[in-house]
Amino acid sequence: MSETATPDVVICPGGPLLLRGEHLVQDEDGVDHETTRPVSAVCRCGRSATKPWCDGTHKVIPEKLRP
Amino acid sequence: MHLPKPRGAFSEQVVATLASGDPTGVGRAPEPETAEDAALALWSLYELSYRGFEEVDDRLEWAPELVAVRRALEEDLEARLRSRWSGTPSYEGDFAAAFFAEVEGHDGPSLARFVQRDATADQVMELLQARSVYHLKESDPVAFSVPRLPVAPRAALMELQYDEYGGGRPDRLHAHLFAGGLAALGLDPHEGAYVDQAPLSVLEQNNAMSLFGLNRRLRGASVGHLAAFEATSSGPCRRMSQGLARLGLAEEMRAYYDEHVEADAVHEQLAVRLICAPLVAAEPETEGDVWFGGFTCLDLEDRVARHYLERWGVSA
Known part of the structure; x- marks a missing residue:
């Protein structure tokens, strides 16, 4: 990967999935959510209070249980 | 002003x-x-x-x-x-993992936790006045660092800043959201309105960010400070919002903190993984300052927290 490669999806170890650009994200209940930022963080730990978006809650989960 | x-x-x-x-x-x-x-x-x-x-x-x-x-x-x-800094911590492997671990391992007094559970409305108003010295120019100090970074972290910082500055919409600009919150609480939303009440720790917190932002040689400290700030923001902002709700204080100020719960969960990842890590990779001589900036952010916030908790007679 070159220094200036720009992936649209970045998986953060132990944290969310970063999504660059405009997307429609469907949550577990089938509800669609539009991204509103240049980059959005999608919850991967399942504990966010603002799903489908990350709210940093993964940090309070024991490290070995993080995604 | x-x-x-x-x-x-x-x-x-x-x-x-x-x-x-x-x-x-x-x-x-x-x-x-x-x-x-x-x-x-x-x-x-x-x-x-x-x-x-x-x-x-x-x-x-x-x-x-x-x-x-x-x-x-x-x-x-x-x-x-x-x-006040004890130097770059020793770590093995990945910079991002080490930086997040260092920030998570930092145990300081929390004003947000006090606001969430126990603060009076007067104490919250006093804290918001102190916060206004920075929040009304939120993201401005690190904006000076944009042209001073190598390609990859420069693009990433701009992407983060675009969100901080409202993505082209003035009504979403974070500093402006905070001004709206102040006004809704009956406080003065103008820059500098409460600087006369700001204690030394708040002035130092603001001066450190300007020092890092305005001196190109300190670009590592500037983005390191940003990364630590963002990485300690989502949780405390949620607690601030809950405290404001508990006290029945203006919805507009809650909206400012709610926005930061979500925005900073993105920004911390950008700041650590896509700004600091690539800067350290491209310019290894900046690494010490990245850690120094991160430490300074946490240390100065501890000093602000101790000041107010002591003033209010709360044990930290």
């Missing part, structure tokens, strides 16, 4: 010089009487590089006499901040 109230003979002369328009007047300033006297003078000089003061000639920003005074105050501040 209007000039602040001096806190000693030194800042009195600096403020008087700014008001007079004749930069040579600063030569008559005595040595600073106290750390607060010096900090207020430095804060006033730094503000010339943001939006300035109504009664001050904009040309004074680069007046050599004032730049010389600023440099001396900056050197003193930088030396003090560095003396």
Whole structure:
């Protein structure tokens, strides 16, 4: 990967999935959510209070249980 | 914005010089009487590089006499901040994982936790006034770092800043959201309105960010500070929002904190993984300062928290 490669999806170890650009994200209940930022963080730990978006809650989960 | 109230003979002369328009007047300033006297003078000089003061000639920003005074105050501040830092931690492997671990391992007193559970409305209002010194120019200090970074972290910082500045919509600009929250609470939303009440720790917190942002050689500290700030924001912002709700305080201010829960969960990842890590990779000589900036952010927030918790008679 070159220094200036720009992936649209970045998986953060132990944290969310970063999504660059405009997307429609469907949550577990089938509800669609539009991204509103240049980059959005999608919850991967399942504990966010603002799903489908990350709210940093993964940090309070024991490290070995993080995604 | 209007000039602040001096806190000693030194800042009195600096403020008087700014008001007079004749930069040579600063030569008559005595040595600073106290750390607060010096900090207020430095804060006033730094503000010339943001939006300035109504009664001050904009040309004074680069007046050599004032730049010389600023440099001396900056050197003193930088030396003090560095003396509090114990150096780059040793770690194995990935910078991002090590940085997140270091921030998570930092255990300081939390104002947000106090606001969430116990603070009175008056205490919250006092805290928001202190926060306004920075939040009304949120993201401005690190904006100076944008042109000073190599390609990959420069693009990433711009992407983060685009979100901070509202993605092109003034009504979403974070500093403006905070001003709206202040106004809804019946507080003065203008920059500098509460600087006279700001304790030394708040002035130092603001001056450190300007020091890092305005000096290219400190670009590592600037983005390291940003990364630590963002990485300690989502959780505390949720607690601030819950505290405001508990007290039935203005929805507009809650909206500011709610926005930061989500925004900063993105920004911390961008700041650590896509700004600091690539900077350290491209310019390894900046790594120490990245850690120094991160430490300084956490340490100065601890000092602000201790100040207010002590003032309110709460054990940290």
